[in-house]
Amino acid sequence: MSKVFVDVGISLDGFVAGLNGGPKNALGDGGINIHNWMFKQKAFLSHLNLDGGETNNQDIDIIERTINRIGANIMGKRMFEEGEANWPEESPFHCPVFVLTHEKRKSWERPGGTTFYFNDEDIHSVLKKARNAAGNKDVRISGGAKTVQQYLNAGLVDEFDVHIAPIFMGAGVRLFEHLDKNKFSFEINNVINSTEVTHLSYKVNSKK
Amino acid sequence: MSKVFVDVGISLDGFVAGLNGGPKNALGDGGINIHNWMFKQKAFLSHLNLDGGETNNQDIDIIERTINRIGANIMGKRMFEEGEANWPEESPFHCPVFVLTHEKRKSWERPGGTTFYFNDEDIHSVLKKARNAAGNKDVRISGGAKTVQQYLNAGLVDEFDVHIAPIFMGAGVRLFEHLDKNKFSFEINNVINSTEVTHLSYKVNSKK
Numbered sequence: 436m437s438k439v440f441v442d443v444g445i446s447l448d449g450f451v452a453g454l455n456g457g458p459k460n461a462l463g464d465g466g467i468n469i470h471n472w473m474f475k476q477k478a479f480l481s482h483l484n485l486d487g488g489e490t491n492n493q494d495i496d497i498i499e500r501t502i503n504r505i506g507a508n509i510m511g512k513r514m515f516e517e518g519e520a521n522w523p524e525e526s527p528f529h530c531p532v533f534v535l536t537h538e539k540r541k542s543w544e545r546p547g548g549t550t551f552y553f554n555d556e557d558i559h560s561v562l563k564k565a566r567n568a569a570g571n572k573d574v575r576i577s578g579g580a581k582t583v584q585q586y587l588n589a590g591l592v593d594e595f596d597v598h599i600a601p602i603f604m605g606a607g608v609r610l611f612e613h614l615d616k617n618k619f620s621f622e623i624n625n626v627i628n629s630t631e632v633t634h635l636s637y638k639v640n641s642k643k
Numbered sequence: 644m645s646k647v648f649v650d651v652g653i654s655l656d657g658f659v660a661g662l663n664g665g666p667k668n669a670l671g672d673g674g675i676n677i678h679n680w681m682f683k684q685k686a687f688l689s690h691l692n693l694d695g696g697e698t699n700n701q702d703i704d705i706i707e708r709t710i711n712r713i714g715a716n717i718m719g720k721r722m723f724e725e726g727e728a729n730w731p732e733e734s735p736f737h738c739p740v741f742v743l744t745h746e747k748r749k750s751w752e753r754p755g756g757t758t759f760y761f762n763d764e765d766i767h768s769v770l771k772k773a774r775n776a777a778g779n780k781d782v783r784i785s786g787g788a789k790t791v792q793q794y795l796n797a798g799l800v801d802e803f804d805v806h807i808a809p810i811f812m813g814a815g816v817r818l819f820e821h822l823d824k825n826k827f828s829f830e831i832n833n834v835i836n837s838t839e840v841t842h843l844s845y846k847v848n849s850k851k
Contacts, residue, residue: 447829448819449657601829601845603822611656614811621655621809626841628834633843637809 437566438573440594441583442501443610444469444632447599450607451580456513458520463607469600472631473498483527493629501596505530506572507565509558511582512536515551525549531568533561535582558585580608588615590641595621599633618642645774646781648802649791650709651818652677652840655807658815659788664721666728671815677808680839681706691735692755701837709804713738714780715773717766719790720744723759733757739776741769743790766793788816796823798849803829807841826850 445451446469453463462469473479477488478498508528510518515534518526525547526532532551540553554561565574576586586592597610621637628634653659654677661671670677681687685696686706716736718726723742726734733755740759748761762769773782784794794800805818829845836842 448822599843601831603819603824603829605822605824611811614656614813616811616813621811623809623836623838623841626834626836628831630831633831633834633841635807635841 506569
């Protein structure tokens, strides 16, 4: 059966984004630095149809493996709104994306295989739709922090992948808060290190 | 020249201790769980003159290498007070320990080679004493969080080792806060993983 996994980048002090994030300031003040390791890799840039980039370290494998396993994404409304204002016309998902929102809106198809579906339903129902859309591939909980927290607290996540950049934000949006640790536990699965970032992968055991 | 290094355990959500810590509740509520990986290892228990423990994984190397490199420790007053109430008579340092405190107190010698020195001086002066005491060995900034933060912000740390346990505290004492990121940057040095904990080691570059 396909897995539900979280895959996010954080700073060493635990932030997924800086302060003052929004459509005009994607990832918040300084938040882009959390993802520098990824933005410099060819494997990521080519996904955006951009040339160039590095090809010489362990991070490429991680990026390619992650991209290839995703059959559908789930994201929160704010993450979508930040992206909508900033993604290129061919948005970088190339598969269905389910947006959690109270806004009524028709699905939005982009060139390159990404279609955004807007869902005013509970997170279980949206996950069911994403699973159906993903087929044999996995469902990625893309973010932001609140969406990740909701799915973890509902015991619906199988795997949690986090990429720790060796930087300090000082302030911003924390990933690991508002968590109900009675609902799940983490087990170390795998750790891969490069000079730019540390990739930690955890198996999540639900305590439902 | 000998190095100044930090070596601390944290939860995945970034806490070094739980809430309500003090001499009667060392490490705060649930804080002991941050160090479970260490307390179950023979290499650590034998340092406390206790029998038993596991000997079968990568964590032993880390513990033994760390213990062997320490020529002197520096710790804050609260960490000392928690320890004073809970360490065995032969306290587990076996080398000089410099305590940052405004309290005037004569040095306190324990069986097994640990002597505590109480210093009402600035952190630079205390580090100088610790360096002299350590000789060719390294100086460990032992904690707590505030002491670590002070030494980092003063640009006095060469290496930062952190052991991330796959647990969530939810609340407590954060390690990575009150930091002045203009004073230093981190560079990934080495990562070692076991089933119980992930050991991250960073080189700290001072921006003085």
